[in-house]
Each structure stands twice: as structure tokens, then as C-alpha cells.
């Protein structure tokens with residue numbers, strides 16, 4: 001018996017309680033709760049897990065609090081390069097785009113690739129042309145910019161910090177500690193038919209070199225779904241999640257090792273990612289509607305909603 005459920009994340013990192021005001025926390029909880037409610041409504045109406053995760057991530061992209069779509073971080077060169085991916089656990093069809101700067105909602109482009117292309121992943125100009133051919137909204141790159149992210153880039157460059165996770169940026173001396181806000185977004189869901197889906201979207205890492213691609217758009221690394229095991233969306237040090245093939249590994253531990261979802265998810269984060277020096281977390285769901293949300297960082301913005309149940313949102317451990 002499946003329990004339909006949606007789980008979302010808005011990034012994992014070194015967020016600490018004292019770095020955020022009560023008002024800021026409230027804004028995050030409200031934003032997360034609204035997205036979970038939309039996902040619950042889709043699932044309650046008999047909608048598919050694929051539709052629920054698409055809409056959840058689209059809404060998170062529209063919210064400037066998170067590092068995806070509007071509010072995306074800047075590259076070292078001062079541009080935006082957005083990545084997104086989506087996978088349907090029922091058919092194991094997948095779609096992804098990376099390095100795009102003109103598609104308002106990269107997750108809708110990834111979904112279009114899944115549905116309307118024999119390919120799985122498009123990059124840059126080709127991704128944008130494909131999205132345009134599907135009638136998706138095009139924007140100028142400055143649509144994604146916010147003053148806060150620009151200040152974050154300037155601080156990272158002044159500190160010569162290299163490419164940094166949203167949350168690992170050098171301290172701002174700002175009581176709100178803008179650099180410690182997390183960002184990459186994702187959703188996983190189980191629908192009433194027991195089908196699974198996962199979606200992930202990001203602006204990447206602040207001060208990353210132009211052309212750098214992280215785990216988020218890579219099927220198996222930052223996103224994976226298979227009805228036989230689990231749907232998984234990751235956030236954290238992208239290079240490590242790629243090397244660990246993190247999202248796929250959760251399902252592999254279940255399929256080949258017979259581990260239950262929670263144990264598989266814990267092992268990937270606390271053994272594999274940690275051993276490689278990575279920081280971050282993941283959200284996962286299996287076809288019974290069990291969920292797991294492990295992270296080895298201080299916090300991870302996250303929300304859960306079972307159909308007919310309460311909405312739970314959390315930030316810290």
C-alpha cells in the first residue's frame with residue numbers, strides 16, 4: 001500500500017540558528033509550506049508523482065529565496081548558468097538541461113526533454129533552442145539576478161574563496177548572514193498508484209567557473225527515480241555527489257544490498273559523501289511512501305506532506 005507523499009528541499013548547508021532572524025525563518029517556512037501544499041493538492045486529485053515534482057520545483061525556481069531560477073547564484077564571470085533534471089520512476093524516462101541562461105523555468109525544459117525528445121540531456125544554446133521550440137518562456141539573464149546574490153559573488157571573489165556552495169560563502173558581517181542561505185531545490189514524490197518521480201534544479205555554486213556543471217542535472221548523481229527502489233534528489237558539494245553517483249547509489253544499496261530506504265540514504269550521506277569530504281544531503285521516497293531526509297551539514301531546508309496529513313517544514317537538525 002502506497003501513501004502518497006511529496007518531499008521537497010531548498011538546499012543543505014552550514015546554516016546555523018543564530019545566523020537567521022525569526023522573520024527570515026518564517027519566510028522560509030512559509031515558502032516551503034506553500035510548495036508542499038501545492039504538491040499535496042496535485043497528489044490528492046489523483047495527479048502523478050511526475051506532475052507533483054515538476055510543479056513543486058517550478059514554484060521553488062520562482063522563489064528568490066532559493067538558488068534556482070530567480071535568485072540563482074552568479075558564476076565567477078558574473079553570469080548565470082542554470083541546471084535542472086527530472087526522472088519518472090515508472091518509465092525511467094529522464095530529461096535534463098544544463099548551462100542555460102534564458103529559460104525562465106529550467107525544470108519545465110527538463111520535463112519537455114523527458115517527454116518530447118529521444119535525448120536525455122541538452123546543454124547551453126541547444127537546450128535553449130529546444131525549450132523555445134516547445135514554447136517555453138524565454139527571459140533575459142538578468143531576470144535571475146538579485147542584489148543579494150551579486151553581493152555574495154563580490155564577497156567570494158574578495159576572499160578568493162574559489163567556487164563555494166551557497167551556504168559556505170565567507171561571512172558577510174550581516175546579521176542575516178545572506179551567504180549562509182541555502183539554495184539548490186528538489187522534490188520527490190510517491191503518487192496514489194505507487195509511482196515515483198524526482199526533480200532537481202540549481203544555479204550551481206557561487207563563483208563557479210563558467211561552464212562548470214555540478215550534480216544537479218546529472219541523472220544518477222543529483223537526481224534519480226525508479227519505482228523498484230526510490231526517488232532521490234540531492235543537494236551539496238556537486239563534484240562529490242557526481243563522484244559518488246549519489247542518487248543512484250541509494251537505489252543500488254536497496255536493490256543489490258537489500259537495505260531499507262532509510263538505511264540506504266543514511267549510508268550514502270554519512271559514509272560515502274562524508275568519506276569523500278562532501279557536504280550536503282538528499283531527500284528520498286520509496287513506493288510505500290516511506291521517506292528519508294539525511295544531511296551531514298548543519299541544516300537543510302525541507303518539507304514533507306502526506307496526502308490528508310499535516311505539512312511539516314524544517315531547517316535545522
Ligand code: ASP
Pocket residue numbers: 011012067165166183184202203204205213214215216222234235236237238239280
Ligand atoms: N549541488 C549543487 C551544485 O553543485 C549545489 C547545491 O546543492 O547547492 O551545483
